[in-house]
Amino acid sequence: MRTRSPLITVFAIVLLYFIVLPSQPSTNLRAEVLHPWHNLWGNLYDSYAGYNSLYHIGAAVSTWGLVASGADDKTQRYFQTRNPIGDDFGRWGLFLGWWFQIAPAAGMYFWGLGSDDDDLASGGAAGIQAIAVTGAITMALKLVTGRKAPLKNGTDEFSSGAGFRRTDRADDFVFFNTNFSREEGRFFWPSGHTSSTITFVSAMYTYYPEKTWIAWVGYPVSLAMGLAMIEYDAHWLSDVTAGALIGHVIGYTIGKNFRNSRIAIPQKDARRFNPDEDWHLTFTIMPRQDQIASAAVVSF
Known part of the structure; x- marks a missing residue:
């Protein structure tokens, strides 16, 4: 019997409740909507510029350190033999990680458009762009690095359900791999589930800096997603670490720029015309030295 979805599902519900549902459109001042393609190339550049480049360098360096020190292998063996949080937790994380980040982001964007809440729509657009950019970069890195997943439960080299071969070697990379077949299975660095989860959290955290609960809820959920990937033998520890670093800096940058x-x-300048509030017809009598003049003034 499967367990119910854990903390990850709660996170999605909380986002929809506290960000989408309570948001009310402004009736007086509304700025223009920022769409998911807003400043795309500028945001991509900023994600790598200056000190942000250290996160990307750190993703590579941390992977080298975890592999060379044996920490990758030891961590995986611990989760394979002890199963500290259980395969059900990992299974739920794997399933939810395909869609639960993009669902609230898209919901915010389209709800905001439909309800004329430009700030909500723009926040959703920031989330969509962060997930899309992080996903594209993650996929490119997967193809370039050519890393295999760890053995399932420490013994299963070929996972018939997933249809790809695994390895017991943490250093099993084939850089600039040209065999993209699913059976070969060289597409696991960095972790896409981890990077897409934390990039959405970081984008929301910097777009809504006053909503501190996003960090208190979102980052533990991101940690839970990373642990689920290791527990289910979907990724090595270094895959998860790299995904977290890359996803965070991209999401943080895009959310802040938005x-x-x-x-x-x-x-x-962005004020929208409201005929119920903005038409005013007034009559005034203005005293002058030589006469009393009547004037009708229409103000907008």
Whole structure:
């Protein structure tokens, strides 16, 4: 009997409740919507520029250190033999990790568009862009590094259910691999489930800096996702570590840039016309030295 979905499902529900449902469209001041393609190339550049490059370098260096020290192998064997959190937890993480990040991001974007809540729609757009950019970079790195997944439960070299071959060697990389067949299974560094989860959390955290609960809930969920990948033998520890570093810096940068773009929009220039509030017809009598003049003034 399967267990119910753990902390990860709770996170998705919390996001929908606290971000999407309570949000009310502004009736007076609304800035323009930022869409998922907003400043795409600029945000991509910023994700690698300056100190942000250290996260990407750190992803590679940490992988080398974990493999060379034997920590990758020891960690995997511990989870394979002890199963400290259980295969059911890992199975749920693997299943939910395919969609539970993009669902609230898309929900925020389209809900915001439909309800004229531009800030909500822009926040969803930031999440969508962060997930898309992180996903594209993660997939490119998977193909370039050509790493295999660890053995399932320490013994199963060929996972018939997944249809790809595994390995007991943490250093089993084939850089610039040209065999992209599923059976070969060289597409596991970094962890996409981990990178996409934390990139969404980081994007929301920097887009909504006043909502501190996003960090308190989101980062533990990201940790849970990474542990689920290791527990289910879907990834090595270094895959998860690299995915977390890459996903965080991309999401953090994109969310922050979206927030800054929203703040930079002049509110008075973006004010939408409301006929119920903005038409005013007034009559005034203005005293003058030589006469009393009547004037009808229409103000907008």
